[in-house]
Amino acid sequence: MTIRGKAYIAGAFEHPLRKAPEKSVAQLHAECAKGALVDAGLSKDDVDGYFCAGDAPGMGPLSMADYMNLRLRHVDSTDTGGSSYLVHVAHAAEGIALGKCSVALITLAGRPRSEGMATGTAPRPGNPAQPDIQFEYPYGPTIVNMYAMCAMRHMYQYGTTSEQLAWIKVAASHHAQYNPNAMLRDVVTVKEVLDSPIVASPLHRLDCCVISDGGGALVVVAPEVMKSLRRPRVKLLGAGEAPKGQFGGDVDLTFSGARWSGPRAFAEAGVAPADIQYASIYDSFTITVLMQIEDLGFCEKGQGGRFVADGNLISGTGRLPFNTDGGGLCNNHPANRGGMTKVIEAVRQLRGEAHPAVQVKNCALALAQGTGGSLGTRHGSATLILERE
Secondary structure (H helix, E strand, O other): OOOOOOOEEEEEEEOOOOOOOOOOHHHHHHHHHHHHHHHHOOOHHHOOEEEOOOOOOOOOHHHHHHHOOOOOOEEEOOOEOEOHHHHHHHHHHHHHHOOOOOEEEEEEEEOOOOOOOOOOOOOOOOOOOOOOHHHHHHHOOOHHHHHHHHHHHHHHHHOOOHHHHHHHHHHHHHHHOOOOOOOOOOOOOHHHHHHOOEEEOOEEHHHEOOOEOEEEEEEEEOHHHHHOOOOOOEEEEEEEEEEEOOHHHOOOOOOOOHHHHHHHHHHHHOOOHHHOOEEEEOOOEHHHHHHHHHHOOOOOOOOHHHHHHHHOOOOOOOOOOEOOOOHHHHOOOEOOOOHHHHHHHHHHHHHOOOOOOOOOOOOOEEEEEEEEEOOOOOEEEEEEEEEEO
16 A cells, blocks of 8 residues: 555644753643644644654553543554654554544654753663663663764775764754754854764764754644645655664664665655755764665765765755754754654745745755664664655
C-alpha cells in the first residue's frame, strides 16, 4: 500500500520554552498538543488517533490519552528514539488510508535540561534485559563516544576533516540568529568551532547539539478533513524507515540507516534528491548530518565533507538549505529527540512561514530525516518527503 497523497499535515507546533522546571512532562505534551490543534483549526474532540513514543510518561498513549481526555479508536507507541515522530507521521498516514482514524495527533515532550541530564557524556545504565546492554555497558559507552567513533572512522576512510564538520555548525548558527527561541543565536566561525573544547575526539563541544526542555506536536489528517480546513496543504508524498544494528559483527561505522530509508521514501514519492528544495536533517552531532546527507543521495559516499564546506547548507546561498530554525545544533533538542522539530520546520518552509531571512523561495518540496539511538551501535532511521499542494 502506498501512502502517497493519502494524508496531510494540517497542524504543527513547537514549544517555545527551552527550560521549563515548573512544568511536568505530561503538561508539556498537552500544551504542544493544544498548540498543534489550534494551528490546524481543530479541537481535541476531533482527534481519533494518537501517537507518542518513549518520552511520554506512564504507559505512553494510555496515560497521555487519559490525561488529555481523548476519545480514540487508534493508538501507536512505536519508539525508535529520535526518529519516532517521522515514523509516526508515516504510520498515521497508513492508519488514515486504512480507515483506522482521520485526525491523528503526534506529541513529543521532555525536560532533560531542567533535570540536569549529562545527555552525551555520561553512560546510560539502560535495561539489563536488553540483549546489547550486558555486553556493552561494562565498557561505559556514552552517546558522544559512539558518534565520535563514526567521525573518526569517516575521517580515516574518506579524508573528512574537522574543518568540514565545523561548516555544519556554522550553517546552523547562521539560521539560528533569526530564531528568537534558539538557545545558541550567535553566528560562529569554523575557527570558533575548532577552538571549542574536545568532548570526544574528534568532536568538539560545538559539534554537539544543545540540551533543552520543550517539545512539539503534529496533526495529520485525511484528505477530506484537510479540504474543510483553512490551512496551507502539506501533503505526504513518501516515507521510508529502517533500523541499523551490529549485523552480527559486520560493522561499518561510515553509514546510517538513511541508506535504506531514504531510497524507499524517494521511490514512493516519485522524486529524486536533486528535486529537494529544503532538507531538515537530524543533527545530534555534526557527523550525524554529514553521514545522512551522503546516505540520502545528496552527494556520493565520502564526499560529504566537500559538499558541506564553504556554506553549502546556508539558506539563500547554499546548494542544500538545511535546518533553518537552527536545528538541534543551535535551536533545541527537546527530550533528547530531535525528529519532531525536523518535521515542524519542513512544514514551516512549505507553508512559507519560516523567518523571511531563511525562507527558501517558492519552497514546494521538502525532506525531513531523523535518526534515533546511536550511529555507533544501533539506531532507527526515518525519511519523509513532503509537498506543498
